[in-house]
Amino acid sequence: MSGAPRPQPAATTRPDPYAPKGLVLTLESTGAILLALIWVLPLAYAVWAAIHPAEYTTRFVLTAPLTLDNFTRAWAAAPFARYFLNTFILVTMILAFQLVLGTLAAYALARQDFWGRDIAFALILAQLMIMPDALIVENYRTLARVNLIDTIPAIALPYIASAFGIFLLRQTFKTVPKELDDAARVEGASPLQVLMKVYVPLAKPTYIAYGLVSVSYHWNNFLWPLLVTNSVESRPLTVGLQVFSSSDQGIDWAVICAATLMTSAPLLVGFLLFQRQFVQSFMRAGIK
Amino acid sequence: MNNRATATIHGWLLLLPAMACLALFTHWPAIASFVDSFMSTPRARRPARFVGLDNYQQMLADPIFWKAMANNLWFAAGTIPTSIGLALLMAVWVNDKIAGRTLVRMAYFTPTILPMIAVANIWLFFFTPQYGLLEQIVAAFGGRSTNWLGSQDTALYAVTIVAIWKEAGFFMIFYLAALQAIPPSLGEAAAIEGASRWTFFRRVQFPLLMPTTLFVLINAVINAFRMIDHIFVMTRGGPDNATTLLLFYIYQVGFGFWDTSYAAALTCVLLLLLALVAFVQYGWLERRTHYQ
Numbered sequence: 001m002s003g004a005p006r007p008q009p010a011a012t013t014r015p016d017p018y019a020p021k022g023l024v025l026t027l028e029s030t031g032a033i034l035l036a037l038i039w040v041l042p043l044a045y046a047v048w049a050a051i052h053p054a055e056y057t058t059r060f061v062l063t064a065p066l067t068l069d070n071f072t073r074a075w076a077a078a079p080f081a082r083y084f085l086n087t088f089i090l091v092t093m094i095l096a097f098q099l100v101l102g103t104l105a106a107y108a109l110a111r112q113d114f115w116g117r118d119i120a121f122a123l124i125l126a127q128l129m130i131m132p133d134a135l136i137v138e139n140y141r142t143l144a145r146v147n148l149i150d151t152i153p154a155i156a157l158p159y160i161a162s163a164f165g166i167f168l169l170r171q172t173f174k175t176v177p178k179e180l181d182d183a184a185r186v187e188g189a190s191p192l193q194v195l196m197k198v199y200v201p202l203a204k205p206t207y208i209a210y211g212l213v214s215v216s217y218h219w220n221n222f223l224w225p226l227l228v229t230n231s232v233e234s235r236p237l238t239v240g241l242q243v244f245s246s247s248d249q250g251i252d253w254a255v256i257c258a259a260t261l262m263t264s265a266p267l268l269v270g271f272l273l274f275q276r277q278f279v280q281s282f283m284r285a286g287i288k
Numbered sequence: 289m290n291n292r293a294t295a296t297i298h299g300w301l302l303l304l305p306a307m308a309c310l311a312l313f314t315h316w317p318a319i320a321s322f323v324d325s326f327m328s329t330p331r332a333r334r335p336a337r338f339v340g341l342d343n344y345q346q347m348l349a350d351p352i353f354w355k356a357m358a359n360n361l362w363f364a365a366g367t368i369p370t371s372i373g374l375a376l377l378m379a380v381w382v383n384d385k386i387a388g389r390t391l392v393r394m395a396y397f398t399p400t401i402l403p404m405i406a407v408a409n410i411w412l413f414f415f416t417p418q419y420g421l422l423e424q425i426v427a428a429f430g431g432r433s434t435n436w437l438g439s440q441d442t443a444l445y446a447v448t449i450v451a452i453w454k455e456a457g458f459f460m461i462f463y464l465a466a467l468q469a470i471p472p473s474l475g476e477a478a479a480i481e482g483a484s485r486w487t488f489f490r491r492v493q494f495p496l497l498m499p500t501t502l503f504v505l506i507n508a509v510i511n512a513f514r515m516i517d518h519i520f521v522m523t524r525g526g527p528d529n530a531t532t533l534l535l536f537y538i539y540q541v542g543f544g545f546w547d548t549s550y551a552a553a554l555t556c557v558l559l560l561l562l563a564l565v566a567f568v569q570y571g572w573l574e575r576r577t578h579y580q
Contacts, residue, residue: 016472017479018488020384032381033388035374036395039457042410043398045421049413058419105306114299115292120307127314129566133514133535134558137542137551138317138324161309191298220403222517223535227543238405242521245409253413260406271401275394278401279461 049257057253070258074244077255079232080262083240090152090225090236091218095211097160102210105161106169107195111181127163133223140227154228155236159218165210172206173199209281212274219267237263318559324552336549343553353554355529356537359444363533364512366448367455372504374456376497379463380489393464396457404454408521411450412437415522437523440530447531450518455511459504466500467493502569509565513558534558 020028049057050071056064074080108114109121132139139158140149148154176199184194200207222238229235235243241263245256271278325343330336347353382393399407414421415436423433436446470493478488516536519525525532525540532540538558542551 016475018475018485020386020485025384025386028381028384029386029388032378032386032392035378035381036388036392039453040395040398042407042414042453043402045413046407046410058421058424101306101309104302108299108302112295112299112302114296116296117299120300120303123307123315124310127310129510129562130314130318130559131510131514131562132313133516134538134555134562135314135317135321136539137548137555138320139313140543141320141548142312142317157309158313161306161313163310166306216401220401220405222403222405222520223539226520227539238403241403241409242405245521256409256413260409263406264402267401267403268398271398279393279397 046257046260049254050261052254054252054254057257070254071262074255074259074262078240078244078259080237080240080259082232083235083237086152086234086240087219087236087238090155091215093152094156094159094218095214097156098162098165098214099207099211101161102165102169103195103200105166106173107199109166110170110173111199124163124166127161128167132158136224136227139224143228149228150230150234151228152234155225155234158224162214165214168206168210169203172203176202208277212270212278212281216267216270216278321552321555321559324549325556327549329547329549339549343550346550347553347557352529352532352537356532356534359529359531360513360533362444363448363451364509366445367451367512367515368505368508371452371455372459372501372508374452375459375504376463378456378460379467382460383464383467396460398457399454400458400461404515404517405521407454408450408518411518412522415446438527440527443523443527443530447519447522450522451512451515454515454518455508459508462500462504463497466497470496506565506569510562513561534561 048060051066051068052064053067053069105124109117109124135158143149143154143157148157180198180202181194184198189197220238221236222242225236225239226242229239232240241259244259245251324336326338326340327336328334328339328342378396382389382396386392417423417433417435417438420436422436426432426434434442436442474492475488478492483491513533514535516533516539519531519533519536523531525536534554535558538551538554541547541554
């Protein structure tokens with residue numbers, strides 16, 4: 001009983017007759033590694049520029065001295081501490097609301113039989129096709145009307161009801177055996193108690209997977225936060241980094257690379273720690 | 289009160305918070321965009337009034353709109369097949385037991401988790417004339433200096449390459465999952481029949497990957513119309529609108545010129561395009577896709 005459908009584990013111990021051997025394997029490995037090197041090149045370059053003095057930004061000498069100076073200069077040049085705090089508040093707020101709203105809606109769609117359920121489901125799924133980015137003009141107007149522009153809740157509000165999250169949780173809740181539900185009800189549990197005691201604990205893998213996808217998406221989101229924020233107090237990291245790197249102080253690539261690494265560090269570290277879960281959560285997200 | 293009525297009240301109460309948010313930030317703005325596209329933009333002393341198809345006529349006569357549309361189609365034509373093809377190649381490679389498989393997989397996936405806005409700065413440096421990384425490589429081979437992002441001929445290619453780099457590793461994950469879900473017995477059977485590896489891929493693996501290809505394709509099309517973060521950093525639509533894409537133009541019209549009605553009309557075109565994608569997905573491709 002494992003939440004959403006899970007991809008089968010890689011083939012067993014039986015030998016794969018089409019596994020490449022000899023020269024073919026060497027060629028394939030070489031190609032794969034070359035492509036991998038191109039793919040990490042931007043990150044590798046950022047690391048190089050960030051840990052060397054500015055005069056080595058474009059000169060790749062192995063004996064170049066190492067320094068952490070670029071990080072301290074970047075940290076001092078913009079209120080990154082505030083940006084980190086804002087981003088942290090933002091992703092936590094969005095995730096918390098997404099989980100609560102998603103759980104309630106998914107439970108209704110998965111296990112309640114009521115009038116209008118199919119229409120409601122169709123209305124929710126419509127969000128999968130209409131991307132929020134297309135509606136920036138109208139959403140800006142709505143938030144301006146209620147005086148929320150330049151606040152963190154304004155960045156969060158359009159995203160707290162997530163069709164994707166509701167869909168994912170609904171699929172998971174549908175796999176929970178009906179007997180468990182009935183047993184809890186016989187014990188006298190209310191519908192909300194059944195939800196909290198039976199469904200939510202069983203859907204834990206889905207919650208973790210969805211949480212990873214949501215946090216990485218909103219940590220990286222840029223266009224909407226750029227539009228709704230215009231002060232340090234509400235700007236998340238992505239917008240802060242952009243303001244910082246396009247300022248008039250001349251382009252200092254070493255400092256920009258240091259700032260870039262700082263901005264991405266929490267996600268990169270998270271990725272290294274939860275590599276398997278990350279990859280699996282993206283896979284699960286795709287399999288309908 | 290009967291059971292059915294109680295269930296309906298319960299159901300809608302559970303749905304209420306999510307539905308209210310969706311209505312406020314998805315359904316309502318979509319309808320409002322449609323309505324606004326037939327109105328004039330309200331100004332200080334002139335409230336909005338009904339102008340019929342004026343905004344759409346303006347659009348038909350607007351060279352920047354057509355430029356953005358053409359750019360977006362070229363951008364889509366450049367990113368979609370290339371990123372899907374590369375993703376498939378990557379997945380086949382890291383599905384085999386090659387040297388350093390885990391590291392290679394991670395390398396392919398890194399662009400997916402890096403903030404686009406952050407790595408766009410680094411790509412900006414790669415494309416910088418005179419001392420950028422690309423220039424250094426070109427110079428090493430004796431090539432001419434090019435202002436990749438500053439030239440009308442190359443700017444769109446440059447932003448397309450960055451988008452491909454961002455997407456391919458993400459799509460690879462789905463192909464990898466699908467490849468691993470193919471039962472090994474199929475490979476054994478094909479080997480007994482004496483099929484070559486290429487025949488096995490073409491006749492067995494590739495057809496079985498069709499649902500994944502469909503899913504990835506839909507994502508790639510949607511992304512082609514929404515991926516604009518790196519354009520903000522690298523070109524801001526320039527030079528001379530050479531990299532202005534549809535969504536970037538909506539942003540410019542709506543928040544640069546504050547012409548909200550015209551932006552609403554442009555939004556409707558974008559939504560229509562997305563609806564078309566949905567229609568193709570559910571209507572046409574779904575029937576032609578071979579499911580397991």
